[in-house]
Amino acid sequence: MQKKLVGLLEQALFASAVFILVLLAFETKIVIPVWLQPLGRMHPLILHFPIVILLLAVVVEAFRFRKASVTVQSESNTASFSEFYKTFSANLLLVGALLAAVTVIMGLFLSREDGYTGTVVQWHKWTGVATFFLAALIYWARSREWYTPVMAQSGAVLMSVVLIGAGHYGSVITHGENFITAPLQKQKNTDPVDLQQALVFNDVIKPIFEQKCTSCHNPDKLKGELALTDAESIQKGGKSGKLYVAGQPDISLLLKRIHLPVEEKKHMPPSGKAQLTPTEIKLLALWVKGRAEFSRKVVELPATDSLRIMATTLFKPKQQTKTEFAFEAADDETVKKLNTDYRTIAPLAKESPALAVNLYNKAAYSSEKLQELSSIKKQVVYLNLNKLPVKDADLKYISQFENLEKLDVNFTDITGKELNQLAPLKQLQSLALSGTPVKYADLQKQVGTFKNLKTVALWETGLTEAEIHQLQKSYPAIQFIAGFDGEKSEPIRLNPPQLKNLPIFAQSTPIQLKHPVKGVEIRYTTDGTDPDSINSPICDGKTIITEGTTIKAKAYKSGWFSSPVATFNYYKSGYKPDSATLLMPLNPVHQAEGANTFFDHKLGTLNANSPAWANNWAGVRKNDLVLVSEFKKPISISSVDLRTMIEPETGIFPPAEIEIWGGNSRDQLKLITTTHPNLPAPKSDPVLKAVGCTFKPQTVSYLKIIAKPVSKLPEWHPSKGKQGLLLVDEVFIN
Template sequence: MMALQRNIFNLVFGINILLVFLLIFESNLVIPAWLQVIGRMHPLFLHFPITLVLVFIFWHFVVVKKMMENEWIVNIDRWLLLLTAFTASLTALMGLFLSKEKGYDVNALQLHKWSGIAIAIITTVWYGYNEWVQKIPWLHYSIAGLSTGIILFTGHQGGTITHGPNFLLAPFEFVSAQQEVLLSEAEIYTHLVQPILQTKCYSCHNDKKSKGELRMDTEALLLKGGKNGKLWDSAAQDLGLLMSRVHLPLENKKHMPPIGKPQLTETEIQILEAWIKKGANFKTKLTDLAANDELRIIGQEKFSKSAIDEFDFEPASTSSLKKLNTDYRVITPLSKSSPALQVDFFSPAAFSLDQLNELLEIKNQVVSLNLNKMPLNDDALSIIAQFTNLQKLNLSFTQITGKNLDQLNQLKSLKQLSLSGTKVSKEDLMTIAGLKNLHALYVWNTKLTDNEIIDLKRSWKNVFIEKGFTDDTSIIKLTPPILLNEEQVITTPIKLKLKHYISGASIRYTLDGAEPDSINAKEYSGDIILSGNTTVKAKAFKKGWISSNTIETYFFSSKFKPDSAVNILRADDNYRGDGASTLIDLAKGEVNNFKSRKWLGYKLNRMESLLLFNSFVNIKSVTLSTLIDIGSYIMPPTSIEVWGGNELSQLKLLGRLTPPQPTTVSKGYLKGYEINFNPTRLKYIKVIAVPIAVLPKWHPGKGDKGWVFVDEVYVN
């Protein structure tokens, strides 16, 4: 037994010599692939020395001290110390190999590395001189205390590198911060988006560890992105790198968060997507959004308790709200069960001061008043001043000149004031300097000069003043046109609805899949009727501006809806939707969420589904609606067949299509494959779609099997 202990100790001593040697020449150290594999075993082994150090110290100072005459107990003591030295040394060596990989903060890594090597050397020396050390009590206890302290410090540093700063106490801080947030103060990024990043992303993308050269712990670094580029693109169909990685299959090595880490919930994905779609603004408040906005609704649920606690006044009566709510004056609670109210006015043509006077019945409950673009003048200020609990006031693009603006000083709770597009001057604004709670003032498109804005900011150091962007030398790119059609499935002819919010912008479109330009593409006029399968592409143009990105939408025609459907071969277990009924429910799947129940995914089996009609129909085409997401291994089918007939046992081939395969990786998109054939009278249709058996050599997953994703089958 002693011989075995000596041999293990010699091995431990050799590892320590190797550690010292590698440290001396660390700057020239290059780790080959097979040693990288050993290095990546560091997280597996690191638990052994931590546990063994603590177990040994307990055994040594509690058990052995009482039973020193028992040789068996003493022998276990020697083995525990030897195994501690062995695992500490081996773990330190693996950690040194792992430290040569990119993505770690040098300073944090140095502390973890040196403390890990220190515990390896201390435990090795302790074992070698154990008998001598035990003869000097103060040294004996000092080494034990030092070893305990270093191993705990090393473990803490490793946890910080792996899981992010303050990983241990973060849940308490997170809960505490959330409990203090009021809905009226909640910002989309700070209070909805950032907590998601903190719990699901920071552990690998922080100041200590930055996988992919990406850090996400500050706004500036989020905007910068990593080695693979920027994290989001609000104009892209898949919203950019961040969301495309989130929607990759869990087994894909590029899926984020990686397998084994806490995954994003459906609500968290919804929050991130909605935030990016809105432009990923870091300062927008939840209360800036419309009452029916999805983020506003989520926020009302999340922060509703805090919002209620903020207000001590009684709610308005139900009868008053019913009477005052009209088509042009919408009154909604600020949050669920809150007594605070938000009022939005619409239709300038229908507005009158009487409508504002009528609201005095609920003046104590109104905390947000939106009069944007209403034809009101300075006389309205005396009425508005009576809403003493008002916190948010929007007077943008009204006829306010600044006269009598000082009447707003009565609004002691006012926090946000919008005067953009009005004729207010610096002198007018100085008359409301007494608004102590004001923290945001919006004055873009006013006659205020840059110097006057600077003076105002000096006077109101605690007020955020937004003047807007002005730069006559810049050419700005137009935003894409807005598609107002909510449904992509055409059961009866519909009118194409496009809009652009920039005055004077021209929308050009095509219906044949061609890229629209400013010469050959038709200009949108509002009288376009869609009746069949159509690819709509549209682009905005304006003189002096850079043309917008192109929007593309495929409209699917569905003349005949099957009465029922059956999957002859089952979809993959993870992507089974609502079974075969998914194919005929006319509910379109989304490009960036193939995990929803609107999609059927096929990999092991081909798609083979049967559509049944209770009575005969005359058809001439079948369209298979699919998702193409090449980076997620979702490819076009290699072949599509449509069979039909009046008897299940006598179906005939009606048409076959071999879709072209892509040659490069591109963003995800929806694709409809239309199979046309001679008009046929039938009751049964069978559709077969075959996934690609082997992904091509240019694909990141070359050699793997591809997927086919289908959400609908349309019959015409």
């Protein structure tokens, strides 16, 4: 290497040392500009070069003082070889030290971003800094007279130790604490957890976090100020707020981040990391839906609970015997084909041939769905048809499952008159008939045909307490479960009321609310206050509203705690255009049904990136939303509202500006009014809200609505300066 170049590199090495010392001295006061952050994120890419070069350099340096092991022809040759070796060693060490300096600087830049806190990060930082300064010190000392072979060898050993330490702590940051020893630990812990002792969180949910999340969300690498290593940290949440809303996966941050497109910056796990499987996503959603409990056992969940059914396959039964079932397991491909969006089939336990079948969705149900299961009729031991329109005629298809042990037909249309069709089911032990129109006479006559029946659930049927008592007396070997009596038991909390009718109307509509528990009294308000059990009116379905109204409602029943307040919005939509056209493109992710979306009376929900709801939201980000509507007969209008999603945390904002244009010709429209909706405050909750404007009545045949997305997110937002996303699902013209 030319002396001039060596001199420049030595100056760069000295300057790097000074710059690193400045960064360390003023670390807490330095703010890394956005344009420099990508440089910091190249730290993992560059760090491998100095590791290899420095290790090679110190090894070469350690052997510099040894005599060449080869025989040379003359003293001049020996001197020439020695000089080459010395120069090569120096150049290698200089290049390695400079690359280490670049890596350290990048790492210090990266450490200023959110989430790089904790003991491991500090150890990685200081061992990395020590690597650079040790390399620079060896390079500076190697040309001094007092530099001895012992010092060279000691420097090589020390450099190796420091480099290995820095690399180890770096791997802990990126891959988790047990990354190196994990295979050994897995080999040790091969025995499945006992099902009777398994906890929903510790043994089902926590392993998902450990495999896919804790490498970035642990006390030593606190990305987003969120740790997922223990229950307390998970309940606390992180910088963006609570991780979940108990019982509501659709609006929980955990599920929102998971359902974001992989290319989105906030998608979790990040692109490039191992992604969650569909099963893992469903388990997390079911856990949150079940109120995200941390101490409950799997076997304490109801037998029909989807989380229990899925989790059971992960564990061994308490007493596992190979001869428990006489039949062989069904073909895996057959089971896979029979699984659909509305029918799940899963083993009762790991390596068990017995299958549990759950059917969902009233609209998708038909007796053919039962007939399709004939290929696995021997393996089905549990069948759940809860809340489906199952008729007495369907019992003959259920009777094909010769090894069926548990049958759930709660809240179906089974009358009990033809229960004898199930007589071939010699293994049937549990029959759930709650919420069905069964009669005492039919049960008294037919229950005796089941020789192995142990339990019959009959709560919320028309049977009286005396009739159930008589059944119990007639069949003492069977337990007849009458269920919960709110007036005789400890009170529990009611679920919130539900909306019964479509909340969009043209002229008027009744306020109609419902509740799944019989005998509940629903009280409501329309003035924004919370309803009470004395003064607020009772919802009887007769109150008529003629304007858009916000309803707050609570459910009450003797012997129960009142429900939480439920809020519903009724929207008035007086006019529907004869045709509608979008003049500018929609966001590729949120196309919905194009212009038809705004007048189809299909309301979207929070979590617009969930596949189940994405078709209801039309969105724009890079351009305005421009909608032109035509009315064949002129109409008189005085208000226009857009129903929008507002979710500040994910950058979904209301429009920055709305313009309303109107006229009798498409080419000669006049500006009627302009409005600027209020932008959300920091850390405000997600909300679905109609925003728009009112104005003096205008007669129009054509109406143009221009909604402009926020061009720059506010300073308080993590993505400040970027464009906001505008989502609209309905337009109300009155």
